[in-house]
Amino acid sequence: MTTQTKKPFEITGWHVLISIIIFFAIIASVNAVMVTLAVRSFPGEEQKKSYMQGLQYNEVLAEREAQASLGWQALLVDGTNLAANNTTIRLRLSNAQGQILEDMKISATLGRPATDDRDIEPVFIQTTDNIYLAQIDGLSSGIWDLKAVATAPDGTELNFERRLWLR
Numbered sequence: 001m002t003t004q005t006k007k008p009f010e011i012t013g014w015h016v017l018i019s020i021i022i023f024f025a026i027i028a029s030v031n032a033v034m035v036t037l038a039v040r041s042f043p044g045e046e047q048k049k050s051y052m053q054g055l056q057y058n059e060v061l062a063e064r065e066a067q068a069s070l071g072w073q074a075l076l077v078d079g080t081n082l083a084a085n086n087t088t089i090r091l092r093l094s095n096a097q098g099q100i101l102e103d104m105k106i107s108a109t110l111g112r113p114a115t116d117d118r119d120i121e122p123v124f125i126q127t128t129d130n131i132y133l134a135q136i137d138g139l140s141s142g143i144w145d146l147k148a149v150a151t152a153p154d155g156t157e158l159n160f161e162r163r164l165w166l167r
Contacts, residue, residue, distance in 0.1 A: 042114070067159060071096025074150065074160040077131060084141040084166040089122060091132040093150055093158065100130040101152065108148035110136070113163075124148075141166045 077090035089110075093101040103126070111119035122134035132150075143165055150158040 063159075067157070070156070070158075072101065072150075072158045074148070074158060074162070076162055076164075080163060081165050081167060084139055085137065087136045087139045087166060089124075089134045089136070089146065089164070091124065091148075092130070093132065101150070101158075102126070102130055103153050104132065104150040104158075106132055106148055106150045108134070108146060110139075110144055110146050110164075113143055113145050122146075139166055 073094050075092045075094070077092055078088070082089065091106070093104055095101060106124040108122050108124065109119050110122050120136065122136050124132040124134045127133055143163060146162045146164055148160055148162075150160070152158075
């Protein structure tokens with residue numbers, strides 16, 4: 001009677017090769033899924049034709065330099081911590097000498113930093129004490145960015161951005 005003994009399992013070069021191929025295939029598949037989800041949720045550009053915008057960046061720098069030479073400032077009267085739901089944004093615009101700028105037209109966008117899905121355009125009105133006031137209802141708490149352009153009657157502009165924290 002002959003008894004056959006079972007040969008013990010040995011890891012060969014083929015086993016190692018197949019294991020490495022399977023490992024890297026899983027890694028590549030997971031990366032492909034993550035990249036696809038990331039690009040679908042945020043394509044990476046805020047503005048269309050960002051290449052053309054980049055070509056005109058020297059003009060943007062010249063505009064910023066001209067604006068800085070004016071010395072105009074936009075100050076949030078209540079600071080950057082504001083109440084959510086019933087939000088009041090109060091701005092004081094002044095020149096280099098600290099004098100209040102009057103009769104300015106403010107066009108603004110208020111939105112979340114990471115997306116433009118919920119952007120709104122607050123309406124600023126000038127009060128009797130030369131403060132520009134925007135009343136906004138229904139804003140949720142968190143971080144919001146205010147991007148605005150204040151235009152003087154002679155057409156001179158003040159571009160400014162402020163980050164707001166609503167609590």
